Amino acid sequence: MPELRKDPIIGRWVIISTExxxxxxxxxxxxxxxxxxxxxxxxxxxxxxxxxxxAFREPGTEPNTPGWRVRVVPNKFPALRIEGPLIRRGEGVxxxxxxxxxxxxxxxxxxxxxxxxxxxxxxxxxxxRAFIHRIKDLRKDERLRYILVFKNHGEQAGxxxxxxxxxxxxxxxxxxxxxEELNGARQHYDLKERCIFCDIVLQEMEDGIRLVTxxxxxxxxxxFASRFPFExxxxxxxxSSRFEDMTDSQITSVADLxxxxxxxxxxxxxxxxxxxxxxxxxxxxxxxxFYHWHIEIIPKLTKIAGFEWGTGFYINPTxxxxxxxxxxxxxxxxxxxxxxxxxxx
Amino acid sequence: MPELRKDPIIGRWVIISTExxxxxxxxxxxxxxxxxxxxxxxxxxxxxxxxxxxAFREPGTEPNTPGWRVRVVPNKFPALRIEGPLIRRGEGVxxxxxxxxxxxxxxxxxxxxxxxxxxxxxxxxxxxRAFIHRIKDLRKDERLRYILVFKNHGEQAGxxxxxxxxxxxxxxxxxxxxxEELNGARQHYDLKERCIFCDIVLQEMEDGIRLVTxxxxxxxxxxFASRFPFExxxxxxxxSSRFEDMTDSQITSVADLxxxxxxxxxxxxxxxxxxxxxxxxxxxxxxxxFYHWHIEIIPKLTKIAGFEWGTGFYINPTxxxxxxxxxxxxxxxxxxxxxxxxxxx
Numbered sequence: 012m013p014e015l016r017k018d019p020i021i022g023r024w025v026i027i028s029t030e031x032x033x034x035x036x037x038x039x040x041x042x043x044x045x046x047x048x049x050x051x052x053x054x055x056x057x058x059x060x061x062x063x064x065x066a067f068r069e070p071g072t073e074p075n076t077p078g079w080r081v082r083v084v085p086n087k088f089p090a091l092r093i094e095g096p097l098i099r100r101g102e103g104v105x106x107x108x109x110x111x112x113x114x115x116x117x118x119x120x121x122x123x124x125x126x127x128x129x130x131x132x133x134x135x136x137x138x139x140r141a142f143i144h145r146i147k148d149l150r151k152d153e154r155l156r157y158i159l160v161f162k163n164h165g166e167q168a169g170x171x172x173x174x175x176x177x178x179x180x181x182x183x184x185x186x187x188x189x190x191e192e193l194n195g196a197r198q199h200y201d202l203k204e205r206c207i208f209c210d211i212v213l214q215e216m217e218d219g220i221r222l223v224t225x226x227x228x229x230x231x232x233x234x235f236a237s238r239f240p241f242e243x244x245x246x247x248x249x250x251s252s253r254f255e256d257m258t259d260s261q262i263t264s265v266a267d268l269x270x271x272x273x274x275x276x277x278x279x280x281x282x283x284x285x286x287x288x289x290x291x292x293x294x295x296x297x298x299x300x301f302y303h304w305h306i307e308i309i310p311k312l313t314k315i316a317g318f319e320w321g322t323g324f325y326i327n328p329t330x331x332x333x334x335x336x337x338x339x340x341x342x343x344x345x346x347x348x349x350x351x352x353x354x355x356x
Numbered sequence: 357m358p359e360l361r362k363d364p365i366i367g368r369w370v371i372i373s374t375e376x377x378x379x380x381x382x383x384x385x386x387x388x389x390x391x392x393x394x395x396x397x398x399x400x401x402x403x404x405x406x407x408x409x410x411a412f413r414e415p416g417t418e419p420n421t422p423g424w425r426v427r428v429v430p431n432k433f434p435a436l437r438i439e440g441p442l443i444r445r446g447e448g449v450x451x452x453x454x455x456x457x458x459x460x461x462x463x464x465x466x467x468x469x470x471x472x473x474x475x476x477x478x479x480x481x482x483x484x485r486a487f488i489h490r491i492k493d494l495r496k497d498e499r500l501r502y503i504l505v506f507k508n509h510g511e512q513a514g515x516x517x518x519x520x521x522x523x524x525x526x527x528x529x530x531x532x533x534x535x536e537e538l539n540g541a542r543q544h545y546d547l548k549e550r551c552i553f554c555d556i557v558l559q560e561m562e563d564g565i566r567l568v569t570x571x572x573x574x575x576x577x578x579x580f581a582s583r584f585p586f587e588x589x590x591x592x593x594x595x596s597s598r599f600e601d602m603t604d605s606q607i608t609s610v611a612d613l614x615x616x617x618x619x620x621x622x623x624x625x626x627x628x629x630x631x632x633x634x635x636x637x638x639x640x641x642x643x644x645x646f647y648h649w650h651i652e653i654i655p656k657l658t659k660i661a662g663f664e665w666g667t668g669f670y671i672n673p674t675x676x677x678x679x680x681x682x683x684x685x686x687x688x689x690x691x692x693x694x695x696x697x698x699x700x701x
Contacts, residue, residue: 016581019544020552021536025581026671035682038657050663090671093581104552104561105580113447159667168660180669188668191366199364207365207449214448235450236361238369240378279380288667294517311384313514322504322633323533326371327436328378334484 013091013110015184023187026110028090032060051087052174054079054121056185061085064115065144067137072294080134081141082118083179089114090180097154097183111154113181114339117141119173126164126175128273135266138177143262144287145179146255149295156183157189165284168311173293185293192290193302200301208303212246220333224271228264233338234332239282240313240329243338245272245306252299254291258324268304275338278346283310358436358455360529368532372454373453397519399424400623401464406430409460412482426486427463427478428524432547434459435525439468442499442528456499458526462486463519465652471509471520473618480611483522487634488607490524493599495639498529500526502534510629513656530638537635538647546644551649554582555590566676568683569616573609576617578676578683585658586625588683590617590651597644599636614651616676620683621655640670 057075065083072078076176100106121137127135146158162177163169185193199207208323215221215232223231224244231245239258244267247261257265276285281284291304318323359372396404402420410428436457444453452689464472464483489502498547499538508514532536544552560566562575568588569577574588590613592606602610621630636649664670 015551018579019556019583020540021533022540023581023583023668023670025583026580026669029675029677030672034678035586035626036584039630102580103563104555105559159669161667182669186667186669195365195367210449211364214450217489218448234365235447236368238368238370239374240383241380264619274670280383281380283383303520320507322531323536324371324504324527324531325368325369326373329371330372330374334380 012095015091015108015110015182015282017106019104019106021060021187024182026090026182046128050172051122052116052118052172053123053177057082060116061087061294064197065141065148067141068262075119079121081120081137083141083145084116084118085179085298086116092180093152108183111153111183113149113155113179115145115176115179117145117178117179123174126277127177128270128277132263132267132270135270136262138166139257139262139266140270142177143180143255143257144292146294149179149181150255153183153295154183156293156295157182157194158291158292159186160289162287164286165311168284168286170284181294189290189293193293193299196301196303206303207248207249207303208289208305209250212248216248223275223335224268226264226268226271228261228266231268233335235300237327237329237331237334238319238325239309240327241310242327242331242352243272243276243285243308243310243334244268245308246303247305250294250303250305251301252292252302254289254304256298271274271343272308272338274343275341276308277335278312278341280310281311283312285310357440358434360453360455360527362451364449364451366532368528369529371435371527374638375453391681395468395517395519396523397461397463397517398468402427405461406432408495410486410493411485422466422691424466424652426482427464428490429461429463431459431461431523434494436527440496452481456528457525458494458497458500460490460524462490462522462524464521468519471521471622472507473615473622475615477608477612477615480615481607484602484607484611484614488600488602489529491636491639493601494524494526498640499528499617501640502527502530503633503636504531505636507632508524509631509654511631513629513631515629521691526639538638538644540606540628541648551595551646551648553591554649557593561593566680568680569613570608571575571613571616573606574613574691576613578680581681582672582674582676583664583670584654585677586621586628586655586683587622587672588617588655588679590614590653591648592650593644595648597637597641597647597649599634599649601643616688617653617683619688620686621653621693623686624682625655625657628657630655 015024016027017024054077061084062085063082065073066079067081069078091110091114093113097111142160149158159180196207221232229247231243234244287306289306291315292299292302360369361372362369377549399422406429408419408427408429411424412426414423436455436459438458442456467502489506489518494503504525541552572590632649632651632653637644637647
């Protein structure tokens with residue numbers, strides 16, 4: 012059974028995933044991508060994954076058979092498990108709880124070779140709809156406090172399978188970084204009665220120097236205090252703390268701008284590995300006036316790592332204003348034609 | 357001029373190091389290690405680094421010539437610069453300040469092929485003494501609030517030169533993670549009038565299950581809520597918030613246990629890349645009753661990265677108790693003989 016443990020100094024929870032139990036000889040990870048091998052996410056291999064919990068399918072096709080366009084399955088090696096009671100315990104100065112939660116995989120398309128940014132807009136829309144569908148279903152379990160949707164693209168960004176997919180982890184705690192964002196945003200709201208993210212969006216749209224691209228409902232930009240070169244955030248222009256509360260037209264706008272932003276990053280940076288993380292409000296919370304959901308996209312361009320983990324201190328060698336300019340200057344036609352640039356691992 | 361920028365949501369400062377100015381074509385980094393090439397840190401190449409600010413040398417040898425055992429030089433490509441005034445400015449909702457600070461390199465020995473854990477105890481002691489000397493010198497500059505001593509060992513851990521070295525960065529702000537530790541530790545002290553780290557050391561010495569090794573003055577252990585497999589901390593058994601306040605015999609104990617811990621990690625994990633970070637109190641603060649300096653050692657065994665950066669949420673596939681057991685079971689004789697296991701990049 013996985014276990015959640017709390018750091019007694021700074022209060023950060025960590026999943027100790029004992030069932031993945033790695034011993035010294037298991038590093039580097041056995042999960043390393045093996046290109047060209049068997050892929051459980053390909054169409055036709057539906058019986059090689061746990062049974063699907065959601066799919067967009069062609070009419071008349073059966074669950075766990077081909078005919079799907081987007082397919083969501085439980086992770087075969089879950090970091091958390093849905094079964095069992097949520098038990099909280101102390102151990103001297105330490106606190107722990109049982110590793111209750113969910114760990115799912117959104118397979119974004121049946122074609123092994125297509126990355127998310129190779130898909131047509133309606134397909135990307137369905138991927139976003141699949142995220143929303145799963146969030147709405149998982150939040151019914153009141154033990155779960157947060158639902159984390161994130162993507163590791165490319166081996167260097169932590170992907171263990173090359174077939175394009177996104178992961179969903181639902182946890183009985185709110186992750187530390189999200190809690191910090193909530194607290195910081197609440198302070199700003201208490202002081203000014205305005206959402207800090209709305210303030211940022213307005214200022215960045217006026218300034219323009221850190222804007223990457225925008226459409227009627229969304230904007231993508233390189234944050235003022237970017238931790239990483241070419242770090243890019245996508246934010247809705249309307250205020251909303253809950254990703255899953257979008258209307259149909261808002262979903263289209265988000266999918267459109269996510270696709271365009273990923274294409275610009277791929278073209279400017281020669282198809283980098285990257286992570287994206289959807290930052291949204293805690294799943295049991297109502298709409299919050301002070302928080303604003305957004306997507307953080309982080310290309311994995313630099314190797315420096317443990318130092319940042321250990322200190323919360325970042326050195327970024329690229330001016331965010333220059334990164335934004337490079338991303339603006341990308342020719343979208345060329346980017347769309349650049350599908351073969353996308354790394355397969 | 358480098359610039360410090362503050363994230364307006366969670367208050368984290370980031371160094372934007374414009375003089376390293378990386379453009380899209382510069383990734384992957386040009387700083388990648390080139391084994392076997394020219395090394396500015398080798399004995400005889402003293403004129404290829406900025407002039408030394410400190411060294412342990414053989415009697416009668418001149419600065420910036422061979423004859424040194426440990427040598428400290430300014431970083432040739434500093435993330436922060438010591439010259440100029442500390443200017444603080446706002447830019448709408450954003451805050452920034454000039455990138456004042458210091459960035460130095462501690463070259464741990466003149467021999468290109470020796471890692472820190474290949475050195476004899478007296479040499480490791482001199483490395484620790486060099487850290488202390490530089491901290492005491494840098495803290496005289498009252499603009500500086502924090503002095504960060506950290507090591508990137510191996511290319512995968514962010515090292516850009518293979519010759520064994522440690523970096524020192526002095527900043528006009530306290531890094532976020534350190535501030536969180538200070539705040540968390542202060543809360544515990546306010547509640548219990550005890551140092552949380554002292555509590556942890558006592559409990560771990562009684563329990564024994566997460567102990568790696570100890571000597572009369574120090575202990576190394578795998579923390580209860582380890583973020584990473586085989587994450588190991590070294591803590592003094594005596595209470596002290598300031599790394600630089602050690603007595604001679606305490607320096608010997610720390611060097612001894614650091615050396616032994618690194619040897620155990622090298623032997624158990626087949627010479628992994630790793631980072632270590634010395635966590636000590638802010639450099640202008642007096643001795644603090646609630647904080648306790650320590651060294652965090654993080655072997656770089658897993659690839660997963662951006663997700664953790666983005667969320668503060670960690671999944672550790674190895675039980676800390678099992679990691680400690682593996683590290684305890686290492687035969688020290690075999691570990692010491694294993695010098696050739698140490699990766700040269």
